[in-house]
Amino acid sequence: MADRQCGGTVQRLKGQTVCFTGRVLVDGEWTVREHCAKKAQQHGAIPKTDFSKKVTLVVYGDLASKVVTDNRRAYSSTLVNAEAQRRQGLHVCVVDGDGFSKLVKGGSAPCLELRKASTGHVRPVAAPKADADLLGGPLRLKRVGPRVYGDMTLDLSALDRAKAAHESTVGALIAHLSRQGVEAQTHAPGAPEFDAGWSRGADVFVAEVKSLTGAREDQQIRLGIGQVLDYTHQLRSAHRGRRIHPVLVLEKRPSDGRWVALARGVGIRLTWAPGFTGL
Incomplete structure (x- = not known):
């Protein structure tokens, strides 16, 4: 039973x-x-x-x-x-x-x-959602398209490729969670602006998504680790007793395997597209 x-x-x-x-x-x-x-x-x-x-x-x-x-x-x-x-x-x-x-x-x-x-x-x-003060509405993809730069001399094509890779990873994450019956959500008004959030029972997951296209991999991962730890610290301080878990989502597997052990050591779930192992 x-x-x-x-x-x-x-x-x-x-x-x-x-x-x-x-x-x-x-x-x-x-x-x-x-x-x-x-x-x-x-x-x-x-x-x-x-x-x-x-x-x-x-x-x-x-x-x-x-x-x-x-x-x-x-x-x-x-x-x-x-x-x-x-x-x-x-x-x-x-x-x-x-x-x-x-x-x-x-x-x-x-x-x-x-x-x-x-x-x-x-x-x-429907019972009131316990995570309504943490998570907002359904997560939607942002439109990414070519821009006209006019007289700008700075080549922003690499930035556009990075944004496209970021949104592609977000879309894959949304689909992965949806197949498990879990809805990816935005942050609630006033909450830290993490990239994606979702809940499973009493557990709330907040994620930062990082593309590795057109940027130094180590810099992106370090930035993502710092951001998601900051978000989680703010949320845990404001909502004591809540089970809030930090997640760092990458566009692809990092070339240096040390990041997996480092993330585990500081309590972050590190995962990447397309399989999103561990989520």
């Missing part, structure tokens, strides 16, 4: 005993409970047709589906029972269709809070 405690995130389907309230919108396609159950089973979960004390995960679906004969009662009883189990100390996680879609892709999903109305009905709501 899966752990009955919850840190706000459902890490995986494997080991979960799952109950569905109705058909589920999986990656934009409405999927009936029977097919959802098969998907869950393929990822190591145990599907159940009805709620019981063994259920550890409820997938909140649409009860307008024709396969549900008593929409109101089925909706109420499943979530009311889940909420009652939580009050008794046996936490039941609840995810929506988006969360289930992330889980079947091997990623994690936020566990929804349950809010009970005066009518006795229970509805799931």
Whole structure:
């Protein structure tokens, strides 16, 4: 049986005993409970047709589906029972269709809070994000294109190539995290201006991205180490007790292997495109 405690995130389907309230919108396609159950089973979960004390995960679906004969009662009883189990100390996680879609892709999903109305009905709501004061909105790529320099005599082509390499690395990082069901985000307003951030449960990761194109590799890496350590120190000082991890992301593997040991020695996760080992 899966752990009955919850840190706000459902890490995986494997080991979960799952109950569905109705058909589920999986990656934009409405999927009936029977097919959802098969998907869950393929990822190591145990599907159940009805709620019981063994259920550890409820997938909140649409009860307008024709396969549900008593929409109101089925909706109420499943979530009311889940909420009652939580009050008794046996936490039941609840995810929506988006969360289930992330889980079947091997990623994690936020566990929804349950809010009970005066009518006795229970509805799931998204819990406030614990990292809202650290991370901002989704990370987007900046447009990088050729510029017209006019009468400028300084050759800035190397700078343009470095910027393009930087954005290419950021894009690869976004895609890598997305495949794990993790969203790359910007910094929150007022927070240090790190290049990328993301969270896994209670852990928050802040990253500086460095291209190695058109620049001295050692200078870029030294600069990145200093920046990400500074960002992390500021955030840890402002948010004591939070688990904040510094990450240095490089365009490619550094030619000198000493940087791996150096980064590990100061508590930085050093990784690089395209594989992003360790993330």
